[in-house]
Amino acid sequence: MAGAGDWPFAADEAYADSSAIFAELGWANGLAVVDAVGELLPPLDPPGELATPPPPPLDLPETPAGSSADGAASSCSTDDADGGKPAAASTEAASKSLTSGKKGGKKRARQPRFAFMTKSEIDHLEDGYRWRKYGQKAVKNSPFPRSYYRCTNSKCTVKKRVERSSDDPSVVITTYEGQHSHHTVTFPRAAAAAAGFSHIHAMAALAAAAAPFSPHQQLYSNQLQPPATMPLAATTPAASSSSSLLQLPLHCNHELQVVASCGGGYPSSSSSSSPASTVPVDRGLLDDMVPRAMRHG
């Protein structure tokens, strides 16, 4: 419950549908609002200014095995007993034990989830990973369908839901579930920045926060402070030098430092369009997200 009350969006009437989603997700503070150019959006019914910066979607799993099993505050809903196991293991286990040869016989294992809003005409924004659409459903009280995507990596069970807000069709609500256990397939970071596709940064940054490698997830367990603003192209030297597309308020706090500590293993751009000679692929988004100084704690 800590910090949930600080979240200004969840109760925003303008995002009624989204609130429902967040309620469904079980968390109220795991949302970032980003527009197509990676800027944080104020609530649709803004109080005048973004006085209270939105927390990052660092809705990450709590401790591996139930230290925060109360589930109330653990919006990440890691109520699944296999919180410490790889998502694949838990999902497959559930699948095998419950499928019994029938369709849809899988019990949905709860994975840490978070959602964020992106103001974009494109439903499915690039985030550095490859996704396969496996379903689409009409959403009640919404003229827009909800699409279901799964990471194409066979070992990765991360899922993503994409839908448009019925209140504001220009807003895409993306919900990630699970954590990537692999590197990005393609992440045209340099090209994207050059082309002005800064939303890719935003998306990837959000995805990064949403789905860090599982070995690092426990680092978030001590989430004692109020959520911070999503580190979208933080005021890092790298960000400001390589891409000035994103100038967002950044509340650097404990969590972001934790993010930084995860950077070593964070998926970064691969071959596709980012010459390794010019882009420090090992850094990936880290340089865009966290000041180097911060990484030293």
Next chain:
DNA sequence: CGTCTTTGACCCGCGC
């Protein structure tokens, strides 16, 4: 030919 999307059917959880 491999990959991805579409789409209808199915199952599960939950509220009434």
Next chain:
DNA sequence: GCGCGGGTCAAAGACG
């Protein structure tokens, strides 16, 4: 217990 809505499966088709 029943119905509804959400989530997933898997076959078929489209596409490069």
